Amino acid sequence: MSTELETDLDTDLGGERGGRRLVLGAVGVAGFVAVWWVASLFNPDYVLPPPDAVARTFLGELRSGAMVVALAQSVTHWLPGTIVGTVLGIALGVTLAYSDLADDVAAPIVRLLRPIPPLALIGFAIAWIGINDGGAAFIIAAGALWINYYAAYGGVDSVPDEFVDVARSLGVTSDLELVRKSCSPLRRRRSSPGSEPASGAVG
Amino acid sequence: MIIVAAEIFGVPGIGRKILTASNNLAVDVVIAYILLMSLVYLVLDTGVEAIQKRVLAWR
Numbered sequence: 001m002s003t004e005l006e007t008d009l010d011t012d013l014g015g016e017r018g019g020r021r022l023v024l025g026a027v028g029v030a031g032f033v034a035v036w037w038v039a040s041l042f043n044p045d046y047v048l049p050p051p052d053a054v055a056r057t058f059l060g061e062l063r064s065g066a067m068v069v070a071l072a073q074s075v076t077h078w079l080p081g082t083i084v085g086t087v088l089g090i091a092l093g094v095t096l097a098y099s100d101l102a103d104d105v106a107a108p109i110v111r112l113l114r115p116i117p118p119l120a121l122i123g124f125a126i127a128w129i130g131i132n133d134g135g136a137a138f139i140i141a142a143g144a145l146w147i148n149y150y151a152a153y154g155g156v157d158s159v160p161d162e163f164v165d166v167a168r169s170l171g172v173t174s175d176l177e178l179v180r181k182s183c184s185p186l187r188r189r190r191s192s193p194g195s196e197p198a199s200g201a202v203g
Numbered sequence: 204m205i206i207v208a209a210e211i212f213g214v215p216g217i218g219r220k221i222l223t224a225s226n227n228l229a230v231d232v233v234i235a236y237i238l239l240m241s242l243v244y245l246v247l248d249t250g251v252e253a254i255q256k257r258v259l260a261w262r
Contacts, residue, residue: 045230045231046228046229046230047230048230049230049231049234054231054235054238056231057231057232057234057235058235058238058239061232061235061236066220067235067236067239070215070217070219070220070239071217071243073214073215073217073219074210074217074218077214077216078216119211122212125212126212131212131213131214132214133214135212135214136210136214136216
């Protein structure tokens with residue numbers, strides 16, 4: 001126990017182990033850039049430009065404001081898409097994991113829809129919403145939905161029955177209260193990691 | 204990944220920039236915007252991790 005705590009503190013507070021990781025990480029990045037630079041010597045710029053050319057382009061785009069504009073445009077549909085997908089995914093995952101009836105009814109539909117890649121939904125996005133931020137947000141929401149759905153579902157599903165029984169015997173009667181008091185604190189152990197890949201998938 | 208997918212059909216943004224630059228063989232611009240996406244992810248990941256450490260301190 002104390003060893004784990006010391007290791008965590010060491011890493012978090014930038015101790016010897018944290019410092020070593022930083023140095024090794026910097027070496028890794030430097031090695032990657034070196035390999036990239038060497039590879040660029042044997043390729044034309046339109047195949048693999050050298051790192052310094054990319055750095056100049058990056059700064060040029062940043063200074064001209066084009067990069068900030070593109071980022072703002074992406075955030076305009078990324079943010080609502082991620083929020084809608086995350087909220088719906090968690091709500092759906094908690095509901096289906098909590099209710100056997102809902103799970104039995106929805107399981108075939110979930111299995112049918114899950115393998116559809118967001119890219120395949122472009123046609124639907126154009127037909128239903130149009131070529132606008134709403135359409136793009138729809139595709140992003142579809143991508144974020146399943147990640148959060150499976151994380152929330154797994155979290156609630158793994159709550160031991162004994163915990164639910166204890167909650168009931170201590171006076172929790174409504175389903176909503178049971179989810180909130182018994183499942184939710186345990187669910188977060190599993191569902192919160194869903195938000196990380198979800199943000200990564202769309203970011 | 205999904206940002207790029209979402210912008211394939213013409214909505215402006217980072218993905219659209221990457222696709223346009225790719226069509227013009229401007230690979231330096233493509234890599235510059237890929238780096239931007241990586242930086243955005245790094246910021247988001249760090250933010251989510253910080254929130255998790257606060258909200259799920261018991262973990």
